[in-house]
Amino acid sequence: MQTTAVHRSYETDRGIAYCGDSLNLLDNLAPESVDLILTSPPFPLLRKKPYGNEEQVDYVDWLMRFGQRALPVLKSTGSFVLDLGGAYQKGKPVRSLYQYHVLIRFVEELGYHLAEEFFWHNPSKLPSPTEWVNKRKIRAKDTVNTVWWFSKTEWPQANVRNVRTEYSERMKKLLKDSSKYYTPKERPSGHDISERFGKNNGGALPSNMLSIPNTESNSTYLRYCRSVGAVEHPAKFPAKLPEFFVRFLTGPGDVVLDIFAGSNTTGEVAESLQRRWIACYLDQAYVAASALRFVSSEEGANDVYQRIMAGEAVSIESPYSASIDEQAKVVD
Secondary structure, eight states: OOOOOOOEEEOOOSEEEEEEEEHHHHHHHOTTTTEEEEEOOOOSSSOOOTTTOOOHHHHHHHHHHHHHHGGEEEEEEEEEEEEEEEEOOOSSOOOHHHHHHHHHHHHHTTEEEEEEEEEETTTOOOOOIIIIISSSOOSSOEEEEEEEEEESSSSSOOOOGGBOHHHHHHHHHHHHHHGOOOOOOOOOOEEEEOOOGOOOOBBBBOSSEEEEOOOOOOOOOHHHHHTTTTEEEEEEHHHHHHHHHHHHHTTOOOOEEETTTTTTTHHHHHHHTTOOEEEEEEEEHHHHHGGGGGGGSSHHHHHHHHHTTOOOOOOOOOOOSSSSSOOOOOOO
């Protein structure tokens, strides 16, 4: 299948956003140049979305082409994090197994390693599908996405210290006076709870269940979209989701790539955390709207949006542009 050429739409001090087919972009990126690919492709839902989504029968083969092209681009310490929502089979209250086929084929056919499986719980997600959940009431509300953390080798860059969570109130009390709450000894499970259990490490280790509501309603991006008459992307994930993986799997100055960038939440998160980023998306209107994440005034928003929609490549001095070395251009 022929791919669509990409063109540069806008750039900041740390990142570049392209419009076009990311297969073409992947073919033109330097080998071993990206530290993290973090993305959420359109899911194979039965109802067609305005931003486009593949049919279930073709979906896994379609996504495999991106996985194959992405592997050479990753550094040996790099990771590919893939967020996939669940789906039902057509006309039946039976779940599709597509995301598990993606997992197995990425590992067994393309050569990725499954570093760890994560699950994103969105407690604010609306009940769906309507037929089985709302009308017939024979299935529960689906609020969990699978998030596959693939790595190029068995030893990807990762540091869980960067994503520690706040201690529970009980743990905070234990740290103040551990003798009141536990006695160092071996538990029946075989776990050895030593005196080090009462050490303050600056936060708790995170689990692979990430509970993050998707409730954005009044961000700068949304306000500027309304102001300039742009259509906001309907399938945005919350910033805390990419933030977790960017902190966990990269360091400042590393390169983060989103090949289905949508509203470019990933790019904004990377920019704010002093990572370099690359974003790519097929739809010019959504790419132009995503630039509004990086402007600092309503007047600037309208100017940037109109220029990108007219086909101009725009440079933006974003609010995150603190001192940093000039970004290395990964693509000519």
